Amino acid sequence: MTDNTPTAALLIIGNEILSGRTQDTNLAYLAQKLGAAGIIMAETRVVRDKSAEIIAALNALRRAYTYVFTCGGIGPTHDDITTATVGAAFGRAIKQHPDALKALQSHYPPELLNEARLKMAAVPEGATLIENPVSKAPGFRLENVFVLAGVPRIFQAMLDFILPQLAGGIPIESRTLSTALAEGTIAATLSSVQARFATLDIGSYPYFRQGVPGVSLVLRGTDSAALDAASIELEAALTALKAGA
């Protein structure tokens, strides 16, 4: 990965994730899509449905990374405060967007388009809409910030809509090796392979599968040839270690 590889952060807005009630799945989905587009997921934060906390996190992230994605809090209920707080973070007023209104009007009969639902047609001034093919209420983009729904099915559909807008880099690839050797046994070998392939990130992840321990070795980077060479070298070194163990 080079220093000019684009970076991204995810800001998850939602008490339901922080309470442990709901298991987030948007991070892994987004990270995989971004990696394939050559964009590094560099940080994720999960904050409560509190304006000051959302604004502080959003302002820190949008200054630090190429792109910021938010999820959660853009529905019609009292706890959906994301649109208002994103507006506040940018110092922009919230206004009804004519295309968002049209999308909602195409989905709801007039008697159901009440005040709560009309809230979903309002976005910060200057924002462009992100289509929602599932339930019509759009997300929006403001500068480098993409405001998406939290429901995974809608989050994923919105992400598909915006991926072509992102300036990516060289796709980030990975190679994975598994070994039954313990981390402490392979640590010195891993260090020396990492040192020789400085453009790659080599990670070592111990696991238990049905109670049996093992280690996954994951090599990540944008240089396919280096990934292949490092994998072959590491595989050979592990085989030698195993024979000697």
Next chain:
Amino acid sequence: MTDNTPTAALLIIGNEILSGRTQDTNLAYLAQKLGAAGIIMAETRVVRDKSAEIIAALNALRRAYTYVFTCGGIGPTHDDITTATVGAAFGRAIKQHPDALKALQSHYPPELLNEARLKMAAVPEGATLIENPVSKAPGFRLENVFVLAGVPRIFQAMLDFILPQLAGGIPIESRTLSTALAEGTIAATLSSVQARFATLDIGSYPYFRQGVPGVSLVLRGTDSAALDAASIELEAALTALKAGA
């Protein structure tokens, strides 16, 4: 929840979570345990295996919340930099801890206790150890920061060890109602119930189950009587809305 309810944050250290390769489950587990102990999970951050980023996040979180938990990066391999960075964040030297050494010596025969494994006996000066019944290499506590393993099985065992050390509050309880009514239909009702029960957090979470939409309404707080009263009131209001729909 009152203003003096203890708060907590989780700092997840790990490229494997940010790359989307591994699905985090430690947040939900920790949040549920803390909620039962009357401690609010207020924020979570996921950062890369980079010293400067870990230090910045840790210093922000440990000043903002009663307790901070970290997970990941305390093993023997080159990418395990958590202990060193936590030491740097506190300005403390890293030293071998005699009890940690003993724990490792009880687990490994001398010929396997190599330099990589000995790294796991070192903790910042002044830290107290957190037992690891699974693989012996301990975590540690330094002031309000608890440094735990990332592997869920070990994370959970370490958490069980430290939970009795935490000064908790009144357990946070929840009540959940489900409805087939849409969020836009129930929004005004929800707002008015939330307004009358200001000590509770009422969240509205739309979902699709086998393609069928619904909404979960979750009431959270420390006041059992208020939770019961608000649930009954909300249930009755939803029944009335449904009859009128």
